[in-house]
Amino acid sequence: MSNVQTMEFDPDIDIQVLDGVYEPAEDSFLLLRSIDIRPGIRILEVGTGSGFIALHCAKAGVLVTATDISPVAVETARSNAKRNSLQIDIVQTDLASGISGKFDIILFNPPYITGEDGDVLTKREKEQLVGGSGGHEISIRFLDEVHDLLCEGGDIFLLTSSQSENNILEYARGIYEMEHMLNKELFFERLSVYRFNKTV
Ligand SMILES: C[S@@+](CC[C@H](N)C(=O)[O-])C[C@H]1O[C@@H](n2cnc3c(N)ncnc32)[C@H](O)[C@@H]1O
Structure with missing residues (x-):
């Protein structure tokens, strides 16, 4: 399709990360590279952390709403938006609770490690990294809760x-x-990005 733009890392976006907020990593970069956008669409990023992905989308001219459950992540994302003179609506909430409207693209780089692997982490690290006892629970809840926020197509x-x-x-x-979009082999796991489209 013409005027579809694949997202690339933009070193001119100045991201600063407060203590206790997820520093953009391999998974953030992989998710960023898998998205393609068109001007004027609406994007919802759940679990925005520093705002790294949301800010790339905003700079590309789309309307961005972002959420995070962590107050310090919300504060970080807001100050990164201000520092880069970019407009994002950033809401502190659990997943997409209280968010209304329809979105063309919904993104999540979730906490995905298992409770057992996260045993040694601090409370804040667990919030960023542990996806539930099996590592998958938060992603399943996300897929369930955002279903009605996704536009047809x-x-x-x-x-x-x-x-x-x-x-x-x-x-x-x-x-x-x-649809499986991209993957990245790491030492102890393979990260992937999947695209989901509604069937019902
Ligand atoms: C792996 S980090 C990803 C951060 C950022 N999107 C990135 O790619 O760099 C996961 C983020 O999800 C947030 N998070 C965890 N549980 C959440 C929930 N129930 N609702 C909203 N955000 C949540 C964490 O605070 C953290 O910022």
Whole structure:
């Protein structure tokens, strides 16, 4: 399709990360690279952290709403938006609770490690990294809760880990059509981005 733009890392976007907020990492970059956008669409990023992905989308001229459950992440994302003179609507909430309207693209780089692997982490680290006892619970809740916020023909992009993705893909079958977009092999896991489209 013409005027579709694939997102690339923009080193001119100045991201500063307050203590206790997720520093953009391999998973953030992979999710960013998998998104393609068109001017004028509406994007919802759940779990925005520093605002890294949301700010790239805003700079590309789309309307962005972003959420995070962590007050310090919301504060960080707001100050990064201001520093870069970019407009994002940033809401502190659980997933997309209280968000209304319809979105063309919905994104989430979720916490995805298992409760057991996260045993040694601090409370703040767990919030950023642990996706539930099996690592998949928060992603399943996300796919369930954002279903009605997605436009007909819209796309959800969700990052997964090979350590916890089977339950997510199993859950999504029947509700969404799925496409594997990108992956990145790391030492102990494979990160992937899947695109989900509504079937019902
Ligand atoms: C892996 S980090 C990703 C941050 C950022 N999107 C990125 O890619 O760099 C996960 C983010 O999800 C947020 N988060 C965790 N549970 C959440 C929930 N229930 N609702 C909203 N955000 C949540 C965390 O605070 C954290 O900022």
